[in-house]
Amino acid sequence: MKRTLSLIIISIFLTIFFGRCYNKPDFSNVPFISFVSIEKFVITNQITTAKNDSVVIKIKFQDGDGDLGLDQADTLGTFGNGKPNQFNYRIQVLQKSGSTFIPLPLPDPSFTFDARFPRLEDRGRKNPLEGTLDRNIKFTQSSFATNTIVKFKIKIYDRALNVSNEIETGEVTLRQN
Template identity: 35%
Template sequence: MKFKILLFFVSAIALASCVDIPDFSDTPTIFYNGIDQFTVTDESGTREKVVITIDFEDGDGDLGATDSERDNDAFKKPYGKWGNYELVTARKLANGKWLETILSEDSVKWMDILKPDGKPGPIKGKLDLNTYFARGNNTIPITLKFKIRIRDRALHVSNQIETDSVVVPGYPL
């Protein structure tokens, strides 16, 4: 009986030592996963909801900010004109070219802390960003695509990815 218990513990230790810890860069890396859209109606009216999904990897897991940090000017100052999530909107013009802007509602975006225990170590996962486009009497279908970067607490900036295009309600230029 003692031999079986000892064999169990030796096997468990051997199996646990086989788990590879990912070797991600301390600078976040992101990958385009997908973009979805659907119409929502609520007390605000009828809007087109666009959900952008990205996959991420970060070697030290220092992504995100708490609610209290987002309200703290001293914390936000080093981040400058964008938080830890940058969303650039590109609109397709009549001549086929793309006009890139950062919409006012997208100027400073934050993600929640992704590793609440605060212990350094690699993490990977998915992030969904929701953005909305209101429908109105004067809106017309416009074609958009987005460029995204994220930034960790050490201010390391990820690569930039570009989404597929979507058609949403918008106003003529």
């Protein structure tokens, strides 16, 4: 009994000791992303009964130095409003035309589907990061013709302005009958 108890205590100690010793992942400092999923939901306005589509895109990311995301205070300089690097989540909508996909022409050049995602790392630590990002895009009823098939091209930027690889999502049908 005493021997069994000693073995259990030693096993617990070794598990705790070796559980703390792990190798950090060896990711590139340039972000890497991969497509996980795309889902479409139809949201009905309770007052007008209008039906609008909402698309949720999930991507996986890896970054070697963990400098992903922007603070709310990042509105000046490189990341300032109206600057080329204002957004760190770049998204392009592709619309199906025949058997190919073409970039969706936007009616207003200032309109964008791009977004900002918040800072993800521990402050002051340059550790590898891995996780998922979800992006929700809402489309109004008048945005597309009925049964429009779209997919999305996505890339992200880190604070050092390293650009990830570009991925494409699966297809979704907007304003589906």
